[in-house]
Amino acid sequence: MSIDIPVISCKNVWKIFGPDPKKFLNNMSDDMTFEEIRAAGYISGVRDVSIDVNKGEMLVIMGLSGSGKSTLVRCFSRLHDVTGGTIAVEGQDIVSMSENDLIELRRSKMGMVFQSFGLLPHRTVLQNVAFPLEMRGQDKHTRRERALEVVKLVGLEGREDYFPRELSGGQQQRVGIARSLAIEPDIWFLDEPFSALDPLIRKEMQDEFLRLQQMLNKTIVFITHDFDEALRLADRIAIMKDGAVEQCDTPDQIVLHPATDYVRKFTEDIDKARVVHAGVLTQKGVVGEGDALDAMTTVHDMARMLVNDSREMIPVKNGDSLIGAMPRKDALDILLGSEKNEF
Amino acid sequence: MSSEIVKIPAGKGYYTDFQLAIAMVFIAIFMILLQYLGSLPAWLYRVPEEIIPNFAQWLDVIFNFVKDDLGVLVFTRFLTGGLEWLLDFSANVFFGKRRFPNVGPMPWTAVAAVAAVIGYYLGGWKLALLGGGTMVWTALIGQWKIAMQTMSVLTIAAPLAFAIGLSLGVAAWKYPWVDRVIKPILSVLQTLPFFTYLLPAVIFFKVGPTAGAVATTIYAIPPMILMTTLGLKKVSSEVIEAGKMSGCTRGQMLRHVYIPSARTEILVGVNQVIMLCLAMVVLTAFIGMPGLGAKLLAMMGSFKLGRSFEIGVTIVLLAVMLDRMSKAWVIKQPEHFERGTPLWKRHSMLLLGLAVFVGFTLLSLVIPFLAEVGRGQNFSQGKELDNIIKGFLNIEWVKVTTGFLRAFLNVQVLIPFRNFLLSIPTPGFILLVVAFALSIAGRKEAIFALIFFSLVALSGWWDRAIITLYSVISAVILAALIGLPVGIFAARSVKWSERVLLICDTAQTFPSFVYLIPAIMLFGITDIAVIFSILIFAMVPLTRYTIEGLRTVPQEMTEAADMSGATRIQKLWSVQLPLALPTMAVGFNQAIMFAFFMVIIAAFIGTQDLGQELQRTLAGTDLGKNFVLGICVSLMALTFDFTIMKWAADKKKMLGLA
């Protein structure tokens, strides 16, 4: 990706909950653990996180419940004021941004889907979806048109005049999604946006977001507990524990080279063959023989060929150009589980 | 039972709170004994006249300064202009006072029909019947005009109180300093007897409806503030965040996110505003506001019990109607219309309301009876009722019963009790109150008790204060003797709990004035009637909280008692009552507050307490004295309020119920 400045760039961000977090952070020694901080009466929601999110990228944040995912995303959108560190959105420092600029930034750039939907209880589906448009001062007719369009997109046609309490959990969640779709923001924060959806609609929604991201080059920060979902969507995955980011990398790297024991454990049960692509196993410059594989093929997809083939090195291409070759044994090791534990 | 539990380690040089309290009680007893032996110096018995500061005069000086020198009077009289215009407007619409816009009065049939439509919209046929029925009763019994006088003030005061309360509530929620300023004022305002609202209103605003409307408005504001802040604080954080992410400015947040999301609490506030306004607007009869209250006052004064009873019924019906309708509004949630519903159907209720209003107005042009029930056309049974009541009171056993109650209670119990309280030397009395606060609540409350009661002693109204206290205490004890058993009995079954709670709820909406009617009917104008009216008024919260306390005892605890083979009585004594006690204490506290409130109103019957003096100040312009008296009542009430609420909170925490 050839983008100069990252869309979101955060450095050493801390978010501490408690009576006087700023003072506590200033006087705190750097190596205090989560438990020690808790013993002092504070909760470290986000601990010293530095991450860049690039334009057009989909960053997926994973981690156990209470690990600080929602808190981190709230820092990105400055729903929380950070306790320490800096966050810049498209080069603008948002930590010190004035209220008016912040409102302008949110109106023009950001959208968010909330974990528990955050629907306004006194407004109908249509009015909820049109709410951000209304706040921007769009005229009644245009915003109604647009709202109807996205309500249809999320499959809630015919329910436009219902109130949130008259809808099921999944339907409410779709209202939340529609509300953020309505404004097509450049930066999208999605906090477990599909958790209440049935598998069919969930897949549809995932496809919709992938389409938007690729077509319109949107930047998306996505929280989920579902690994399959993460693998389907993610350019990179960040894994959080006790407020800190343990590792932030591509899915292949995370399963192949876990940075910490925690990440290893976290990814233990994943079928690596479904994650790892040919491109990752390729040794550059080496020349193989015979037909070339596409770099995006997963080990799982080439399983039959791997077993039947007898080549040592299989050539790999990216698009039309050859980039190198993949040792068949490495791929087989991933498919069958290797003797060694490590690569 | 209570906090004899040591709070401060009983090391050397320290005494536990309990020991201190015991010591105080002993000193008090010693003083009382000395007094009875005749050897207590007079200056220890009562604060000598010479050293009593003239608070009233000082206050007068302050008030005069504020009023004249600061020009506040000019300002308030300026406000009066606007308010008066509004009141005249509604007076014209409701009962045809000759003022702008000169269109009224509305025909009673039209009003009744609209009330029925509103009732139907809010809660179906039952409320339609209640709304329409109340209005029809009022008209047919011949009280339409006075009822509309009351309603015309209500329709101005209630929205005003709503708007002011809402704004102050928002401010208190937004700015902590406003909250810090308002909180203590609110807690004093809520214990201040209503007479204290009346006189300043009279002085700063004109006598009559204007002063009445001002007093009513101010009286109704506090709960609106409290409910608004409560509601705003409860808005879920994700809804707030959704608003922020949608790019709301602060103003938009408040208008589109906070206030609509706090709808339920705000509407509960509206319900309370309406009910307090009604209660107060009736009481403003004391400062010459015409309407139901004034009529009731006159009828009771001339002992026309039949008419008093009818007016009482009207007031109660109005109260129940307003309460039920506003509560129905609280729970009424918006429902969606199917797409393509035509406009007239979406607003069908509004159209129906308009149609019946116009229809009946036109009809009443043809049939005058539908416009106004003329003199001699009404169905009032005042005289007949008078005779029935007199006949009832003359039945032998009724006479014997009330006569016995009067004689026995008065001579054997109440008078001796009152005289005993009066015989206690002032410092001894204060020590007893402080000891009470110390032993059940804590040191902070004890210090408050000391300060508050010392101020009462210094006010120069000690004897009357004690008589007030005597009425309150005796009435609450008698109320407890009846209310607690009723509550305990009702709590045994769901069915009875619901029934009794419904009665209590309804009774609580009645303006306090109404409680005087049965008291006067049964006991005439006597001390017993005062106690009796306070007693019924105070019984309501006692019964109610007893039931609620007992019913909310966690089920696993009663089941544990059952499994231990406890009998019903054992279960009640050793499990249910102890756990329900903190909640019951809240009821007890409310009963005492109600009693303080009622004792002042009952002064109308003629007592020798602070209430009567207060009522006298209304006749003149004794603003300073009025305030001193009002604050005396407030201080005594606050002492109990602090102490009992602290005890209940401690107890709840200890039992893990909080």
Ligand SMILES: Nc1ncnc2c1ncn2[C@@H]1O[C@H](COP(=O)(O)OP(=O)(O)OP(=O)(O)O)[C@@H](O)[C@H]1O
């Ligand atoms: N407003 C707050 N005040 C105090 N503590 C908070 C607040 N918000 C979050 N926390 C704490 O911060 C930690 C991280 O919470 P967060 O909501 O970010 O978790 P999460 O990773 O989103 O979990 P989940 O998967 O359950 O949504 C938790 O320990 C939580 O208790």
Ligand SMILES: [Mg+2]
């Ligand atoms: Mg979360």
